[in-house]
Structure formats: C-alpha cells, structure tokens
Amino acid sequence: MHRLAVQRAYDSMHEDTRSAFMDLSSSCDGIGRGKTPRGIYDTNAFRLGDADRTGGLFLTIARMNHSCRPNVNHYWSSSLQMTLVFASRDIAAGEELRTTYGPSEWLNTKGRREFLCERFAFDCNCEMCVEGNDLGGDKRMEAIRSLQEAIALSSSLVVDGGALSSKWGGDSTVAALESVERCLALMNEQGIDGGAFTKSIYHRGYAICDAAGDDAGARSYLVSELRAVRDSEGVYSPNAMEIERVLNRGVCQAG
Numbered sequence: 001m002h003r004l005a006v007q008r009a010y011d012s013m014h015e016d017t018r019s020a021f022m023d024l025s026s027s028c029d030g031i032g033r034g035k036t037p038r039g040i041y042d043t044n045a046f047r048l049g050d051a052d053r054t055g056g057l058f059l060t061i062a063r064m065n066h067s068c069r070p071n072v073n074h075y076w077s078s079s080l081q082m083t084l085v086f087a088s089r090d091i092a093a094g095e096e097l098r099t100t101y102g103p104s105e106w107l108n109t110k111g112r113r114e115f116l117c118e119r120f121a122f123d124c125n126c127e128m129c130v131e132g133n134d135l136g137g138d139k140r141m142e143a144i145r146s147l148q149e150a151i152a153l154s155s156s157l158v159v160d161g162g163a164l165s166s167k168w169g170g171d172s173t174v175a176a177l178e179s180v181e182r183c184l185a186l187m188n189e190q191g192i193d194g195g196a197f198t199k200s201i202y203h204r205g206y207a208i209c210d211a212a213g214d215d216a217g218a219r220s221y222l223v224s225e226l227r228a229v230r231d232s233e234g235v236y237s238p239n240a241m242e243i244e245r246v247l248n249r250g251v252c253q254a255g
Contacts, residue, residue: 021037021057024057028042056076064097065098066126067128068102068124069127071095072088073232074086078238084234088194088195088196088197088232089193102115102116106144108141108142109129110138128191140190144190148183148201150179151176151201173211184202194232195233199229205221206221206222215250226247
C-alpha cells in the first residue's frame with residue numbers, strides 16, 4: 001500500500017484505534033527513528049490472498065508472536081472479507097497462540113533466523129530454533145526442501161502413455177510418490193504438519209496419481225488435501241468447495 005494511502009487510513013481512524021495501531025512494533029522505520037504509520041503497516045500487514053498484492057492490518061492478529069513451529073495459521077476469506085485464524089494442531093488451555101512470519105518449511109535454523117532478523121529485526125528463540133539440529137531438525141529441513149523441489153518437478157512433467165516421463169528414466173511415478181510420502185513423514189517428525197503446510201504436498205500427490213491414471217491414489221490424496229484445506233482455510237472456503245466438486249464428479253483427469 002502506498003505511503004499516502006496508509007497515512008489517509010491512519011488519519012481516518014478513531015483515536016483509540018490509532019493508539020492501538022501505534023502500539024504495534026515496527027521493524028521498517030530504522031534504528032533510532034520514531035515509528036511511522038507506514039513502518040508499522042509494512043511490519044504487521046498480511047497479504048490478502050495468494051495472488052493479491054494488497055494487504056491488510058488486523059490489530060488482534062498483528063499481536064500474535066512468531067514460531068517456526070506455529071500452532072495457528074491465518075487465511076484471508078475473500079467472501080467474508082475477513083482474515084480467519086485456524087488451529088494447526090491441538091492447543092492446550094492457556095497455551096499462547098503463535099503464527100509464523102516466515103517460510104518455516106523451507107529453511108534450516110540459520111536461514112530462518114537470518115530471514116526473521118533481517119525482515120522483522122528480532123532473534124528467533126522459538127522451540128524449533130532452540131532445538132536447532134540437536135534432534136536432527138536442520139537435516140530434516142534440508143531433506144524436506146530437497147523433496148519439495150523434486151515433487152514440484154515430478155508433478156509438472158509431461159504425461160506419456162499413462163506414466164510420468166522424466167530425465168530420471170523409466171516410470172518415475174513410484175519414485176515421485178515415495179518422495180511425497182517421505183516429505184509428509186519428515187514434516188510430521190519436524191512438527192510442521194498442519195494443513196497450511198501439507199495441503200500443497202497432498203495436491204502434488206494427487207496430480208502425480210491423476211497423471212498416471214491411478215484413480216484410487218488420486219482420490220486418496222485429494223481426500224487428504226480436502227482435510228488439510230478445511231483445517232487451514234475453513235469448510236466453506238473456495239478451495240475446499242472446488243475439491244469437493246472434483247471428488248463428487250470423479251477424480252482422474254479432473255485437475
């Protein structure tokens with residue numbers, strides 16, 4: 001959002017709302033400088049939808065702290081014009097709700113901490129970063145990243161005679177699905193297996209099975225994707241409704 005647009009929105013706020021807004025942190029105004037509405041907005045705003053370059057700032061959600069192993073995720077509902085918050089796992093009574101500010105499923109501890117320090121000006125000491133590689137976390141994260149890249153490649157390959165053809169040689173469908181299952185298992189071990197993280201992996205599994213003409217496998221992955229989407233976006237989200245339509249009319253060649 002343009003600086004002048006942010007300033008106009010700020011000027012139109014009720015006095016109490018302006019006060020709550022200015023209480024938010026800013027990592028974008030520079031050390032030693034006073035906070036500005038634009039700096040606060042750039043630090044705390046959420047993108048409104050995957051393809052939308054506009055953003056919105058929500059006073060309650062903006063106060064959520066970060067964890068690389070979050071227990072909630074947020075999702076912009078264009079139909080409701082609201083950002084919704086969903087539990088990523090079971091949450092104990094009194095447990096702090098933590099979202100994620102960065103690409104937790106892609107980076108090792110060093111990479112995550114560098115990103116968060118540069119973008120949000122804090123040193124991350126969440127549970128996953130404190131663990132580091134003591135429990136093999138960094139090795140798992142590197143394996144997850146490698147597997148996600150391989151899965152993305154395999155699900156975009158050309159279909160040839162009902163089997164995925166690739167430079168790997170032979171029928172790569174089995175190898176691709178093994179990568180999907182291995183990635184999901186590692187994400188579970190790492191504690192980043194909420195629907196917001198896994199839905200894209202399930203979709204890749206569906207696409208691979210669909211390309212190979214494996215109706216049973218495609219349906220199984222699509223059902224898992226639907227569960228993940230409902231958990232992270234809501235039962236009546238457009239993505240959930242579309243997956244239901246695909247399941248109801250038959251899976252193969254529907255995607």
